[in-house]
Amino acid sequence: MSMNRRTVVKAIATGGVLIGASVLMPRLALAAWNKNAFEAKDQMSAMKALLGEGAVEDSAEVTLKAPDIAENGAVVPVTVESSMAGVESMSIFIEGNPSPLAAEFIIPAGTMADVSTRVRMGKTSKVTAVVKANGKLYSASKEVKVTIGGCGG
Amino acid sequence: MANILKVKAKASGGKTQVKMMAKHVMESGQRKDSKTGELIPALFLNNLVVKHADKVVFEANLGPAVSKNPYIAFDFEGGAKGDELVMMWSENTGKSATETAAIK
Numbered sequence: 001m002s003m004n005r006r007t008v009v010k011a012i013a014t015g016g017v018l019i020g021a022s023v024l025m026p027r028l029a030l031a032a033w034n035k036n037a038f039e040a041k042d043q044m045s046a047m048k049a050l051l052g053e054g055a056v057e058d059s060a061e062v063t064l065k066a067p068d069i070a071e072n073g074a075v076v077p078v079t080v081e082s083s084m085a086g087v088e089s090m091s092i093f094i095e096g097n098p099s100p101l102a103a104e105f106i107i108p109a110g111t112m113a114d115v116s117t118r119v120r121m122g123k124t125s126k127v128t129a130v131v132k133a134n135g136k137l138y139s140a141s142k143e144v145k146v147t148i149g150g151c152g153g
Numbered sequence: 154m155a156n157i158l159k160v161k162a163k164a165s166g167g168k169t170q171v172k173m174m175a176k177h178v179m180e181s182g183q184r185k186d187s188k189t190g191e192l193i194p195a196l197f198l199n200n201l202v203v204k205h206a207d208k209v210v211f212e213a214n215l216g217p218a219v220s221k222n223p224y225i226a227f228d229f230e231g232g233a234k235g236d237e238l239v240m241m242w243s244e245n246t247g248k249s250a251t252e253t254a255a256i257k
Contacts, residue, residue: 033199038216046157075220098183105227106212110167112228117213118220120181 015030034104042091043100047130049136050091050101056130059084059138064129066144073121079113080105080129082138087113089132096125113127158240160254162232169232169256171203174224181217188257197245198223204239205207205232205256217245232256 017035029147037050047056065079090113091104102119113131121127128141161172175198192198195217210238212233232238236256241248 021183033214038199040216066233094218099216099218102216102218105225105247106213106214108209108211110230111210114228116224116226118224120179120218120220 018044048103056137062140064140071147082131084133087136091130137142162256164232165246179221199241240243
């Protein structure tokens with residue numbers, strides 16, 4: 001991906017339109033789509049924007065299921081599970097993607113901390129699941145090898 | 154408008170398992186049109202809320218790194234055969250819609 005002046009200007013312009021639209025639109029959701037987190041270019045700033053400054057602790061109670069080798073980076077099945085109580089949200093970060101934050105799942109009380117989805121991966125990279133439980137952050141990571149990237153075109 | 158979500162929800166043992174697939178391109182905004190060389194503008198689902206009996210049971214904030222035709226599966230406590238699930242989705246463009254599905 002090349003970042004020249006034109007794309008930057010365009011990104012800023014569309015970003016402005018989005019902010020305008022979100023002000024006018026009544027919010028349907030409980031938690032707003034976190035633009036800063038989803039557009040952050042590196043994993044640390046994406047995590048900070050989404051989950052705050054708190055330390056992230058590796059935990060055996062977070063399970064990240066993903067293939068060792070993904071033949072097609074366009075469709076990589078990922079499952080995040082946690083045996084912890086009081087899970088509030090689960091997020092998936094893909095370090096090697098242009099924007100590492102892939103998805104954030106809000107888990108209300110009564111919903112299992114077990115969510116599956118499918119993500120795109122541009123290249124071989126570490127995938128990290130971050131679980132927010134009782135206000136603290138726990139994570140699990142796994143390296144996924146990608147044979148064909150899913151972000152090109 | 155035609156529904157974009159395909160929902161399979163099954164109640165058993167006091168829980169409901171929901172599997173959803175949305176028919177959506179999830180255009181990331183980073184691909185270039187091979188003919189014109191122009192960037193294809195981003196168009197992706199960025200929010201999905203599922204409600205059961207007026208209570209939010211699941212919410213997802215998605216980025217363009219979620220695969221085309223997004224698939225999401227989750228389980229929640231409660232729900233019975235015949236109950237209605239209400240799904241509200243929105244795109245990064247601000248377009249949104251509400252769809253319903255019955256638990257089987």
